[in-house]
Amino acid sequence: MNPYRALPARSFWRPAVAEPDMLAVDEVWTPKFDIGPDDPVLTAGSCFARHLGPALRDEGMNWAEAELPPPGLTAAERRARHFGAYSFRTGTIYTAAALRQWLTWALTDDTGPDEVWRDGDRYVDPYRPSVEPDGYDSPEATLAARRSTLAAIRRTVTGAGCLLFTLGLTEAWRDTATGTVHPVCPGTVRGTFDAGRHTFHNYTTAEVHRDLTAVVASLRAANPRLTVLLTVSPVPLTATATGAHVLTATGYSKSVLRAAAGQLAQEHDHVDYFPSYELITGFPFRGVFFAPDLRTVTPAGVAFVMRHFFAALTRDREAAAPTRATDRPADTPDGGDLFCDDAVLDHHRAG
16 A cells, blocks of 8 residues: 555546546646635736636625725726725735735725826826726826725735635846836836936745735734635736746746745735636646637636636535626727736737
């Protein structure tokens, strides 16, 4: 008798992956903790994360939104102003460092730099430049809106049951003047790039693990009951500033994020990892869940991921129905995504 004799079928490649139809691959996730239908769940992270909140809501779970849209907005206006995409109205949060920064501002007395960017006769927040497409009418209004969002984050975190955070990138642009990290390179979505001030950084596994550790500590200090579920976005990089080929740069980024998330989950009972990355990009699935641009995850792919998520939570895989992904707004016609700030980088290609 050896230890492998007692392992379940999911532990072996042939019966778990090679033999079943790819859509029948099962039991890829065994949750460490329960997420009940009444537990307030927060979602944040990369552009793939914007699918998760609506999917949770469609399934009858308690997806929490920190800021609700004002009455009278059309669906298009709500979408353009980033209502109903993530729990926090921060815009896309690609890196662990950016999430740590937002939570530091929300859960301490530090509300971030007072700097705002001028855009014509309007003003925008450098740390969420696409959230208000028309900007604000004054610097004071811009900073007041950020403070309102920080207060909403604080209120929501203290009452939440679980944070589902999707890690997206390791590449980021840091501001040497303020010691902060930007969500996207200044001068791409908005703002002006300053080579003497804005520096490129590609986070290592140790740095991502450090930032995630700080995130979990700050969340648990504010709410000792809160659990954290990490996942990695399957969406490849739009562009890389490393000088490497974007394919290998994507491999580096996703490997670092996956390793850091997995390590943190091994270290804490209140942290878990959900394999949305593997379910979309794993070679047994042959890339069928990507659109022709090989970057956008199709509605069928989102539904496949969420079916695994809900099936594992309910322990009733046959009854777990796919989410109504096709009922949600489609991505923009050119294959871009309104919520993916980094998608704009494709338009900055020379030639």
